[in-house]
Amino acid sequence: MQSPRLVLPPKTVAAPSEAAVACWSCGGPTPADSFFCVTCASVQPPGTADHFRRLGLKRSFDVDRADLERRYFDLQRRLHPDRFATRTGREKALSQAQAVSLNEAYETLADPLDRAVYLLHLAGMDVLAEGCNQIADPVILMEAMEMREALAGAQSGAQVELFAANVAADIEECVGDLAVAFRKNDFDEAAKLTTRLRYLRKLIEDSRARHSSRD
Amino acid sequence: MALLQIHEPGETPLPHAAERALAVGIDLGTTNSVVAISRQGKPEVLRDEKGLGLVPSVVAYPPDGAPLVGFAARALLLDRPELVVSSIKRLMGRGAADVKALAGTLPYELDADAGNSGGMVRLSVGARRLTPVEVSADILGALKARAEAKLGNPVERAVVTVPAYFDDAARAATKDAARLAGIEVLRLVNEPTAAALAYGLDKGSEGIYAVYDLGGGTFDVSILRLEKGVFQVLATGGDAALGGDDFDHALAEEFIRERHAMIGESRLTLGEAKLALATARIAKECLSAAEDGKWILDSDGTPTAHEMTRERLEAMIRPLVERTQRLCRDVLEDAGLKPAAVKGVVLVGGSTRIPLVRRTVAHVFGREPLADINPDEVVAVGAALQAEALTAGLDALLLDVTPLSLGLETMGGLVEKIIPRNTPIPTAEAQEFTTYQDGQTGMVLHVVQGEREMVGQCRSLARFELTGIPPMTAGAARVRVTFAVDADGLLTVGAREATTGIEQKIEVKPSYGLSEDEMAAMLRDSLVHAREDMDTRLLAEARVEAGRVLNAVSAALAADGDLLIAAERAAVERALAALQKALPEAERDAIDAAAEALEAATKPFAEKRMDRGIRAALSGVTVEKLDARMGEKRARQERS
Numbered sequence: 001m002q003s004p005r006l007v008l009p010p011k012t013v014a015a016p017s018e019a020a021v022a023c024w025s026c027g028g029p030t031p032a033d034s035f036f037c038v039t040c041a042s043v044q045p046p047g048t049a050d051h052f053r054r055l056g057l058k059r060s061f062d063v064d065r066a067d068l069e070r071r072y073f074d075l076q077r078r079l080h081p082d083r084f085a086t087r088t089g090r091e092k093a094l095s096q097a098q099a100v101s102l103n104e105a106y107e108t109l110a111d112p113l114d115r116a117v118y119l120l121h122l123a124g125m126d127v128l129a130e131g132c133n134q135i136a137d138p139v140i141l142m143e144a145m146e147m148r149e150a151l152a153g154a155q156s157g158a159q160v161e162l163f164a165a166n167v168a169a170d171i172e173e174c175v176g177d178l179a180v181a182f183r184k185n186d187f188d189e190a191a192k193l194t195t196r197l198r199y200l201r202k203l204i205e206d207s208r209a210r211h212s213s214r215d
Numbered sequence: 216m217a218l219l220q221i222h223e224p225g226e227t228p229l230p231h232a233a234e235r236a237l238a239v240g241i242d243l244g245t246t247n248s249v250v251a252i253s254r255q256g257k258p259e260v261l262r263d264e265k266g267l268g269l270v271p272s273v274v275a276y277p278p279d280g281a282p283l284v285g286f287a288a289r290a291l292l293l294d295r296p297e298l299v300v301s302s303i304k305r306l307m308g309r310g311a312a313d314v315k316a317l318a319g320t321l322p323y324e325l326d327a328d329a330g331n332s333g334g335m336v337r338l339s340v341g342a343r344r345l346t347p348v349e350v351s352a353d354i355l356g357a358l359k360a361r362a363e364a365k366l367g368n369p370v371e372r373a374v375v376t377v378p379a380y381f382d383d384a385a386r387a388a389t390k391d392a393a394r395l396a397g398i399e400v401l402r403l404v405n406e407p408t409a410a411a412l413a414y415g416l417d418k419g420s421e422g423i424y425a426v427y428d429l430g431g432g433t434f435d436v437s438i439l440r441l442e443k444g445v446f447q448v449l450a451t452g453g454d455a456a457l458g459g460d461d462f463d464h465a466l467a468e469e470f471i472r473e474r475h476a477m478i479g480e481s482r483l484t485l486g487e488a489k490l491a492l493a494t495a496r497i498a499k500e501c502l503s504a505a506e507d508g509k510w511i512l513d514s515d516g517t518p519t520a521h522e523m524t525r526e527r528l529e530a531m532i533r534p535l536v537e538r539t540q541r542l543c544r545d546v547l548e549d550a551g552l553k554p555a556a557v558k559g560v561v562l563v564g565g566s567t568r569i570p571l572v573r574r575t576v577a578h579v580f581g582r583e584p585l586a587d588i589n590p591d592e593v594v595a596v597g598a599a600l601q602a603e604a605l606t607a608g609l610d611a612l613l614l615d616v617t618p619l620s621l622g623l624e625t626m627g628g629l630v631e632k633i634i635p636r637n638t639p640i641p642t643a644e645a646q647e648f649t650t651y652q653d654g655q656t657g658m659v660l661h662v663v664q665g666e667r668e669m670v671g672q673c674r675s676l677a678r679f680e681l682t683g684i685p686p687m688t689a690g691a692a693r694v695r696v697t698f699a700v701d702a703d704g705l706l707t708v709g710a711r712e713a714t715t716g717i718e719q720k721i722e723v724k725p726s727y728g729l730s731e732d733e734m735a736a737m738l739r740d741s742l743v744h745a746r747e748d749m750d751t752r753l754l755a756e757a758r759v760e761a762g763r764v765l766n767a768v769s770a771a772l773a774a775d776g777d778l779l780i781a782a783e784r785a786a787v788e789r790a791l792a793a794l795q796k797a798l799p800e801a802e803r804d805a806i807d808a809a810a811e812a813l814e815a816a817t818k819p820f821a822e823k824r825m826d827r828g829i830r831a832a833l834s835g836v837t838v839e840k841l842d843a844r845m846g847e848k849r850a851r852q853e854r855s
Contacts, residue, residue: 004625004648004658004694020828026767027821028775029828039824040770042763073445077612081641081702085401085605088760096641096701103639208548 024090035079035098043079043094051105051118061119061182061190063109072106112175113201116182116194123187127194137192144199151207164207171200238372238401238606239362240409240598243355243389245304245458246431246565248272249595250358250373252366253603258413258596261365268592270361272431273301274353276340284357296489298341302460303354305432306347307392308384311336348388352395359398371751372399374602376594378433379405380453380618382664383676383706390703399752401605403703406430407437408448408613409597410563413588415441415611422558423449425547427576427584428594429539430564432458436543438550438557447614450637452546457535459499459566465531466495466523474512474519487514494521502528503568529571536575543579549637560584565591615640621698621706624661624670626651633698636666643699654686658694662708681710750803757803761794761810768817771824778823790816 020029025042033047033054052059055071077083079098084091108114117127147167154160174197181190239261242249247269251260260268267286275288275298283291292299337344355375362370375398377389386403393400407426414420420441428435435453439446470491471483490512498510498521507524547554560576562584567573576584588596604611616639622632625648633644650658658681665673684692693713700706768791776784794809801809 004623004650004660004696020825020831022821022825023767025763026771027817028771028824029831039774040767042767069442073442073447073612076614077445077610080612080614082402082601082605082612083608086759088763089756091763099641099702100643100699103642107639 035075043084043091043098045094046098046101050122051108054101054105055109057109059119059122061112061115061179063115065110068106068109072102075102112178113194113197116178116190116197119182120187120191120194125187125191127191127198137195140192140196140199143196147199147203151203151210154207154210157210160207160210164204167200167203167207171197171204174200237362237366237368237370238374238602239358239370240595240600240602241355241358241373241375241398242406242409242592242595242598243304243351243358243375243377243392244272244430244594245302245433245460246272247591248354248358249592250362251592251595251599252362253596253599253609256600256603256609258599258603260592260595261362263361268589268595270354270358271301272304272354273299274303274350275299276343276345278341282353284354292493293486293490296486299489300338300340300345300350302432303347303350305456305460306336306338307351308382308386308388309336309347348392348395351389351392355393355396355398359396371397372401372602372606374402374404374409374598374605375400376404376406376409376598377704378428378430378453378455379407379435379437379448379451379615380433380455381704382455382619382674383621383704384674385455386704390705400703401602403705404598404601404613405435405437405448405451405615405618405704406433406594407435407451407561407563408439408446408615409595409601410561410588410593411437411439411441411446411597412600412611412613413593413597414561414585415446420559423552423556425543425557425560425580426563427539427543427560427567428453428563429566429572430458431566432456432460434458434539434542436539436546438546438552444610445612445614448616448639449552450546450549451616451618452542452549453618454538454542457538459496459564461535462499462528462532462566462569463492463495465535466499466528467491469523469531470495470510470512470521473521477519478517484515487512490514498523499528499569503570525570532569532571536569536571539572540575540579543576554580557582561593562586563590563593615702615704617642617700617704619664619674620666621662621664621676621700622673623648623696624659624663628670630663630665630668630670630673633696634700638700640700640704641702643697645695645697648694648696649690650684650687650692651689653689655689655692656684656686657682658684658710660696660708660710662698662706676706677708679708679710681712683715684712685715687714754803754806757806757810758798761798761806764810764813765791765794765798768813771817771820775820775824775827778827779820783820787813787816787820 019032021032022028023030023037023040023042023044026037026040028037028039030037030039030044033049034044036043046054050059055068055075057063057068057071076099079095079102081092081095081099084095087095108118120127151160151163154163174193178190178193178197181187181193237252240251240253240258249260249268249270251258251268253259262268270285271289273285273288273292275283275291275295277283277298282288288299289301292301335346335348337346338350359370359373373393375389375393377386381389390400390403407428410426410428411424414424421443422441424439424441426435426437426439428437433453433455434457435451437451438449440449441447467488471487474491494510494512498508501508502523502525505525507522509520509522512519512521547557557580560580560582562573562576567576567584567586567590573584600609600611601613603609616637617634618636620632620636621634622630623646625631631646633646634642648658659678660681661670661678662676663670663673664676667673681694684694695711695713697709697711698706699709768787772784772787772791779787790809790813794806794813797806797809
């Protein structure tokens with residue numbers, strides 16, 4: 001029997017719904033995407049809100065990390081399965097689903113690369129996953145090849161570290177440029193920068209792998 | 216009419232809550248185990264009459280009679296080594312093949328037959344064949360008995376700790392062991408996270424903390440952020456096969472070399488090996504305080520004397536300690552932090568008493584580590600606090616991560632990572648796969664855990680087949696594989712073929728785990744009161760569900776009671792009162808029936824509430840449109 005082959009998915013986003021839905025527990029109406037029933041306070045399914053809405057943020061690349069964390073902790077305090085350890089199986093399962101959605105939203109928005117990919121995705125542009133995308137921009141492509149060679153040429157641990165420090169500085173600059181592009185709603189530029197950010201990240205990982213003891 | 220008790224939503228008082236409220240924290244260690252309880256935020260280690268909190272994780276199996284656990288078992292170690300099992304945690308979730316590599320270094324004999332049949336390791340202990348799960352269950356049973364004796368009440372629920380670096384197989388085995396011992400696991404908590412909880416709540420600390428946990432058989436290092444009662448694990452790393460036991464082995468081997476040099480080369484007997492190990496452990500512990508010492512190995516009537524200095528011991532264990540140092544640096548990098556960002560380092564595990572270990576930790580993090588909570592007990596204390604948080608609602612919240620990446624084998628033996636390490640849990644991730652060959656109707660899904668790119672270098676967790684894919688051209692089928700990791704860190708994998716909807720869901724029962732049949736058989740054998748226990752649990756579940764219904768209906772009546780005419784309201788209240796009456800005293804079936812009756816009685820009420828809700832939501836919509844919609848709805852109802 002054969003092993004499976006990976007398929008890279010075109011993702012779709014469900015439109016958020018504003019309507020009231022019936023609470024599974026008391027049967028009464030509660031707004032769609034409410035975490036708890038407005039009447040009986042039972043935990044609800046996670047719904048289809050996008051990551052920004054779920055955390056009560058406006059859709060933007062500029063995310064205040066401390067604010068994001070405050071919101072995330074506050075929601076996890078109420079929704080984490082540990083809060084439902086003595087409740088019914090249904091409530092446990094729903095809280096787990098809620099916590100999964102929250103973790104996904106938090107992880108995506110906390111990381112500039114994931115956040116950029118997600119914003120582009122919401123804008124209908126899918127920057128394909130690693131391995132499948134080609135760097136179309138010749139300037140970025142040239143830079144990527146040169147840096148790859150520089151990493152391969154780094155001999156000592158100190159050289160690798162110096163290389164990683166330079167890439168880290170480039171990453172910081174790239175994230176700044178991304179913020180500007182998103183503020184201007186220049187999604188083409190943002191997509192280009194996102195591709196650049198992705199390979200810069202890959203370079204950091206690879207330089208780490210050169211001196212990691214993890215196996 | 217009976218007065219209705221209306222509770223704050225979400226504050227349903229659980230009937231007979233006190234009865235089931237006792238939940239303890241258990242640190243099931245490689246060398247020692249500890250049980251603790253927390254009440255009103257005050258944790259307490261449950262000690263024996265001599266004041267000792269530690270229970271050696273040693274089990275003796277006398278040919279006739281019940282197993283002995285703890286000091287009594289350890290006392291038999293030298294006289295009857297063939298009957299005594301120690302360090303069983305190192306075999307949790309291990310397969311026979313894994314363990315072959317360790318053969319000779321283990322202080323017990325493996326069942327030779329089990330190695331060929333695959334599956335879980337079995338030990339030969341006297342005439343018995345035991346799995347690590349059963350041995351661990353005996354240890355857990357002893358801890359449960361201690362807790363019950365101290366508390367004067369049955370203890371059925373516990374938070375049990377596991378090394379953060381434990382893989383899925385070892386976690387599942389630990390949960391099975393608890394079940395076998397008659398303990399419901401409220402949560403598996405990672406040991407360093409539990410330790411951080413004990414420290415953080417104790418000190419009211421905030422900021423980034425590292426937990427360095429070097430136990431008897433495992434090493435964990437976790438980086439956490441503590442903020443207002445939230446314990447967020449940023450990254451975790453370690454080695455599930457590195458601990459104080461390895462130090463003992465290094466020293467014991469040296470003793471045996473010396474002994475054989477003195478009395479001449481001879482075959483190493485099991486008794487001699489266990490004696491050397493026990494002596495090495497004592498010597499190692501002494502050398503944490505003393506600079507040198509002398510120990511006697513007296514086996515088979517031939518005593519030999521062995522001198523050892525701390526310096527020589529340190530030279531022996533240095534490579535192992537240096538490995539923990541590298542792992543600390545890796546985990547800091549994973550967290551994206553420099554050592555200077557760490558505000559404090561907490562030491563956990565008996566092996567952190569070794570001066571070389573303390574010096575190393577101080578060197579890596581650039582600060583003196585904290586060890587003011589007994590490093591042997593801090594994990595159990597944290598587990599007890601978490602048990603209270605889960606049952607009585609302490610405000611603390613633990614947000615943990617997956618220690619190792621989870622993935623699937625793809626063509627060519629490559630691993631496609633689906634959930635990377637250090638992902639916050641619970642988490643779920645889906646990935647689509649397709650067929651390689653025209654007409655391929657089946658697919659093997661091989662689930663692995665680890666960081667390497669090749670399957671052979673990762674740990675194999677489970678293999679299952681998705682069959683019945685309709686024959687299509689290569690690449691046409693769409694199989695969506697979902698990985699879900701719950702808050703215990705346990706993985707469930709599901710697969711679904713999109714064009715046919717063929718679905719298979721498995722809780723990853725590791726290749727090395729117990730099958731459900733084996734588990735059921737063990738439960739039958741071990742639990743005299745298994746049936747009674749099951750009934751108790753089902754009754755408790757029925758009460759929780761009934762409490763949920765009571766709460767929902769009470770809240771609905773308080774909010775929208777005006778929608779009901781007197782007769783309707785009376786009917787609902789009768790059903791409500793009947794359930795309230797049944798709840799504390801009735802049998803499970805009667806409670807279920809009363810709860811169902813109440814839900815049925817409130818169905819029309821729920822519909823009225825939804826209608827009003829929709830009307831409120833549509834208040835912007837014109838009346839004509841709304842009426843038209845209501846008309847449609849009535850027509851639908853009349854038809855049905």
